[in-house]
Amino acid sequence: MSEEEELTPLQQDQLDTGWHYFLAVPAVYEGISGYVDQSRGYPTGGTKARTVRGLPPVENLATTNDGTGRVMLQMANWRVEAADLEVLAPHLDQGSVSIVTEDEWLALLPVEDDVTTKTDAIAGLVYDEV
Numbered sequence: 001m002s003e004e005e006e007l008t009p010l011q012q013d014q015l016d017t018g019w020h021y022f023l024a025v026p027a028v029y030e031g032i033s034g035y036v037d038q039s040r041g042y043p044t045g046g047t048k049a050r051t052v053r054g055l056p057p058v059e060n061l062a063t064t065n066d067g068t069g070r071v072m073l074q075m076a077n078w079r080v081e082a083a084d085l086e087v088l089a090p091h092l093d094q095g096s097v098s099i100v101t102e103d104e105w106l107a108l109l110p111v112e113d114d115v116t117t118k119t120d121a122i123a124g125l126v127y128d129e130v
Contacts (some may be wrong), residue, residue, distance in 0.1 A: 009101065010099060010101060011110035012027075013101040013102055013103075013106075014077055018076060018081045019050055019058050019074050019075065019077060019102065020074070020075045020076075020077060020078055020079075020099060021071040021072075021073075021074065021099065021100045021101065021102060021104070022072070022073040022074070022097060022098070022099055022100075022129070023064060023071070023072055023073075023097070023098040023099075023100060023105075023108065024070055024073065024091070024096065024097045024098075025069070025070060025096040025097070026058050026069065026070075026071055028054075028091055028096040029058050029061075029099060030053070030058055031070050031130060032050075032087070032088070032091070032097070033053065033057075033058070034054040036053075036054035036055050036084075037053050037055075039056050039083070039084075040054045043124045055073065056073070056079055060072055060096075061073060062109060062110050063110060064108040064109075064110070065108055065109065065110050066108055069092055070108075072105065072108065072109070074105070087102070099130060
């Protein structure tokens with residue numbers, strides 16, 4: 001019987017939650033978004049449905065509450081491929097992209113009138129000012 005490799009706390013969090021939580025400098029996010037579109041063949045379309053882009057526009061993402069201006073993106077584990085992580089590696093090394101745990105991500109969510117709940121955050125809801 002082979003010995004199982006021990007998971008890092010981040011890997012365990014991804015396994016437990018089913019999500020990857022990303023933080024990115026907006027300019028870098030735009031480049032990554034272009035990579036996703038190219039690697040997935042977006043835009044795609046047909047007579048019934050159309051996918052214009054693989055990731056939401058940067059202006060639709062929440063910004064961290066820590067004053068760094070990083071944008072926040074939550075993606076289901078099945079959407080993140082090994083090749084994607086390879087492309088992100090230089091950005092991770094430079095600190096322009098981070099992958100964090102759910103608790104770290106939730107702590108960085110913008111607080112707007114104390115209406116943000118964990119359920120809303122996990123659903124990826126972003127509140128517009130009224």
